[in-house]
Amino acid sequence: MRFTHLIILLNMLVFLSCKQQKLNIIKIEGKQISINDSIRSNSEIDAFIKPFREHIEKDLDSVLAYAVGTYSKTDGKFNTAIGNLMADIVFEESNPIFNKRTGHNIDFVLLNHGGIRSIISKGNVSTRTAYSVMPFENSIVVVGLKGSKINDIINYLIASKRAHPFSSQLQLTIDNDYNAIEVLVNGTPINNSKTYYIATSDYxxxxxxxxxxxxxxxxxxxxxxxxxxxxxxNFKKVDTINPVIDNRYTQTP
Incomplete structure (x- = not known):
């Protein structure tokens, strides 16, 4: 019996000594594996994903509308046709949702110039077109801001000297020295104490x-x-896309 107790005691001591032992990472090694044409495709995997790929490709290439011209984010100094199109579409599609949920209307939309990632080419407009122009998963957020902060938006737009897209509900006129001459929201000067609802991206x-x-x-x-x-x-609703550079952001001579 004493011998059995001794064996149990020794096992416990070994267990406790192992439990208290600390392991430290001394070295981590890795290597870069290039993905290129030398890697053979797997026929079984290719066969499995083929119907899914064909379905996605068909959906992406389905024609939704027709663009009468080619539109780029570099085709205007203060506003661009493609930027105006995107901002106006966000307003048109999101305002009914926001109104239904809150009883308020969106006052205007503000996006960013860098968020436009591709041109819209003349010809058929497809789902793939939308993915090319906006490949990011950015979602629409409506933000309540006092009129005094709308002035911060105006200062940002002027200082950036880029055609950041905003919807037609906002009108901005500046002089040759880049001073704001007139700022209107829905045809009315900014009221500093009023809350305005601005739609933008979560980014x-x-x-x-x-x-x-x-x-x-x-x-x-x-x-x-x-x-x-x-x-x-929006593309599904319209037959023709024909955005223009307009007077929503102008500079006096």
């Missing part, structure tokens, strides 16, 4: 592209609606 809401003016705010309302999906939904 910009989180202060992307230096747009810090969305924080703090009077409330944020995520719509769970991707900008790309808004584009697709």
């Amino acid at each position: 910009l809401y989180n202060m992307g592209d230096g747009m810090t003016f969305f924080q703090p705010n009077e409330g944020a309302f995520p719509l769970d609606y991707k900008i790309r999906n808004a584009l697709i939904d």
